[in-house]
Amino acid sequence: MSDLFNVNVTVNGTLYEREVEPRILLSDFLRHDLGLTGTHVGCEHGVCGACTVLFDGNPVRSCLMFAVQTNGHEVTTVEGLGDIDDLHPIQQAFWEAHALQCGFCTPGFLTTLVPFLEENPDPSEEEIRNAISGNLCRCTGYQHIVEAVQLAAEKMRA
Amino acid sequence: MKPPPFEYYAPTTVEEALARLAEHGYDAKPLAGGQSLIPMMNFRLAQPSVLVDLNNIPDLSYIRPNEGGGLSIGAMARHSMVEKDALVAERAPLVHETMPKIATTQIRSRGTFGGSLAHADPSAELVCASVALDGKFKVVSQQRERWIPANEFFLGLFTSALEPEELLVEIQLPPFPKRTGWSLMEIARRPHDFCLIGVAATLTLGKKDQCKKARLVYLSAGDGPMVGQQAAKVLEGQSISPELFEEAAEVASSADIDPSSDIHATAEFRRHLANVLTRRALEEAYKRAIPNI
Incomplete structure (x- = not known):
């Protein structure tokens, strides 16, 4: 040692x-x-x-x-990021948009997205897909994840 | 997998780092961003017994203008820093275009400009871009300081001209020539993954809008950055036309590169992709050279 x-x-x-x-x-x-x-x-x-x-x-x-x-x-x-009684808007959006199935990849998506949405409050779908290209999800594909990011962006702008 | 044990040093000055490297020679590895070295250690493909961590040396992280329009980039400047730097965008547009294409956001937060070059991976974007731009590298040891041109720095697969006791500390890029367009294109199975093939290109136009100078440097196309020397001969001095670009692409993909086959693509398919990308990259570089006229 x-x-x-x-x-x-x-x-x-x-x-x-x-x-x-x-x-x-x-x-x-x-x-x-x-x-x-x-x-x-x-x-x-x-x-x-x-x-x-x-x-x-x-x-x-x-x-x-x-x-x-x-x-x-x-x-x-x-x-x-948040806890069960006070979820981060991105966590809340993942829940609402059904952006996870087994959840194994989710913490990595959430932490990646926090600085991304702070820098890009109104991202296009292409920008979102680019931002999450370093995170793999093997359950569901990425459609619901992209929708959750759009929802989260709306919540964070409000 | 986990890395095997190693001795760890975290110097705060270049002098101290060089002393550690001199002391431990071949057993020591400098640790820059670690985005290639640490995965290799996790899989025990690399087992250095000493790591000299450069992350606590603030003097190695900078981007500075040079007289005459060039740039100096400190070896520990992180990819994310170079990516967002306005001076890089202005003075080295090929580098500016290249940065977001390197690996993923998470890797770019941590990976460094100098680390990527010292790793000498022939599929690395910066390796090929630095050759295309005629960069030169400042390399120091306790004994000496020397400047190595990019096209002499990369000796082969993961092999550079660096000696074990030497450290790459700075990269200089010359002023970007006038009437010059640029392009960096690659094809990968997944965005930001290692590419099947790629090309860094610059195209300089002469007074009659002919091709004055062309640089094509290919990624993942051989044991190092593969320079399109035959293709440059086809292009230089000729009037620009789609046929000229087609001919250059044909020559580059058949004579200038030496891709190999693996589970992702055959060598033949890589040559085909190189042909297509060469044409596209030259077209893009040409379009970008025009507004500079």
């Missing part, structure tokens, strides 16, 4: 201090060390998008970062 490193990272507004081996991926750190299992792990090589989180506000693949690299930074996971 290699040396342990101290990591101070703010996740969903809470400061965590942990010791990690440098090889621990951010995705595993979130799930195993912090118990935040909303971040899902699919392919572990940057293709599926299920593990997407926000790193200092930007969407990143948490399977392609080491936890040690988050020292002094901010991470937002799906747990940080």
